[in-house]
Amino acid sequence: MKTIIKNIMLCVILCTMVACDSWLDTTPPSQVPEEDQFDDEFGFRQALIGCYIGMADVDLYGKQLTWYSTEMQSGQYTIHSQAYVYAMGTYQYTAQRALSMLNSVWQKAYNVIANVNNALKFIDKRQGVLDPASYRMIKGELLAIRAMLHFDMMRLYGYGNLAGRTDKSTKPTVPYVTDYDKEMTPQLSYDQTIELIVKDLTDALGLLDDEPITGKHPADYYDALNDDGFFSDRTFRLNYFAVKALLARVYMWEGSDASIASARQEASDVIREGERLGLYQWVTTDLVSTDPIHSTEHITSLNIPAFTDRLTDYYLYNFLEGTAYEAIKLSEDNLLNIYQETGSGENADYRREKLFFRNSNGYYTPLKLAQDRSSGYLKLNRMPLIRLPEMYLIVAESYLRGANIDLTEAVSYLKTLRENRSNYIDISGYTRDELLTCLMNEYRREFLCEGVSFFYFKRIGAADIPNSTIVMSDEKYLWPYPAIEREMGRVQ
Secondary structure (H helix, E strand, O other): HHHHHHHHHHHHHHHHOOOOOHOOOOOOOOOOOOHHHOHHHHHHHHHHHHHHHHHHHOOOOOOOOOOOOOHHHOOOOOOOOOOOOHHHHOOOOHHHHHHHHHHHHHHHHHHHHHHHHHHHHHHHOHHHHHHHHHHHHHHHHHHHHHHHHHHHHHHHOOOHHHOOOOOOOOOOOOOOOOOOOOOOOOOOOOHHHHHHHHHHHHHHHHHOOHHHHHHOOOOOOOOOOOOOOOOOOHHOOHHHHHHHHHHHHHHHHHHOOOHHHHHHHHHHHHHHHHHOOOHHHHHHHOOOOOOOHHHHHOOOOOOEOOOOHHHHEEEEEEEEEEEOOOOOOHHHHHHHOOOOOOOOOHHHHHHHOOOOEEEEOEEEEOOOOOOHHOOOOOOOOOOEEEEEHHHHHHHHHHHOOOOOHHHHHHHHHHHHHHOOOOOOOOOOOOOOOHHHHHHHHHHHHHHOOOOHHHOOOOHHHOOEEEOOEEEHHHHHHOOOOOOHHHHHOOOO
């Protein structure tokens, strides 16, 4: 992967921000002509890796949609009033700093989508220049990227709690763009948009079903195509199991009984096949100090060069409260609230014991994203997008909601996660409501610094977020469209 990134950096201009719909008429003067870009396999490889580089941008999964804005909206942190993220963390979307971020996220996401669509426009026309294995993998990943970005735009700029809404079939949501042109894409309903997301992900699965991570071919099957590492370390890409995990997320977001059952199936497949193939290993208490990011549990993640430098101003140790406005920190009360009922002594949940630094001013700095090269950490420059524990929580939740309630099964999956975090408190006698609270708390504990908890609260339509004094509502959860989109007639 590092070799690919070095090779591709000179070609990042291929993914220079060319906005979708309202921004499509801006053409970078240095853009390589399409007929030259896609005249061989290397051009398609460049385009795909360029899309991943775009996803790692600070306005997308390299910051705002993971450890910054969405994470600060989860209610876990003490945010200084002078911090840049304060407006987003307090849902004040009309503040200038919030508006700037909201516009940038929308634009960058649709930029990447535009580049995906441009590559897809040519990949079938010029299939003959690609090795069949490369064609399947590149096209499958492009479709998965398009689905993931549209899904997250819908999760952010659309409504949550879809299971409790009666207007999903008529209410419009974010535009699902599948063409690379200047025509304005019409908005579709939530039901229609979810169908398109599922179709892209299902098509991607069909293309990726024999890629390296599935183990369907011998280890050396791709050697002739892998001289530059393009087929290596598939957890840095939207691989086959990452697509199944995304499908599980989508089905849970839709929330109907049928979708919850489908989510259980997809998540269970990832768990079962991941175990059979030895793809993922739980990070234990003795390993977490050298792998705080839990890299061996990653289903998919992004490689972000100089990631430590990007985090420097936020994850500070022994900071001075009066000057470190951007410091990401938890109060002791908040920390104890998150980790209530997590054991003590030898049975203490290691996430509390190992993944925080107590500052001299009494605040706690999360250590999960710490990537100190001098400390022998296993993985650097890595931001997880989906990890194995989420699959366990999805399966557990599927037995607590929907048409097939089974508390015993829910407890089984929750216990597996908790015991792999050295939390052995017995939950076998919990009621359904108590298990739902347990599930919520596991989202809060497990995904600190990853931006996942906010989406969970929005998905279930939580009016109260623990540790927050703000009463949540559609207006708080809903990121507003950029002004230019509203002026063009977009309906939210």
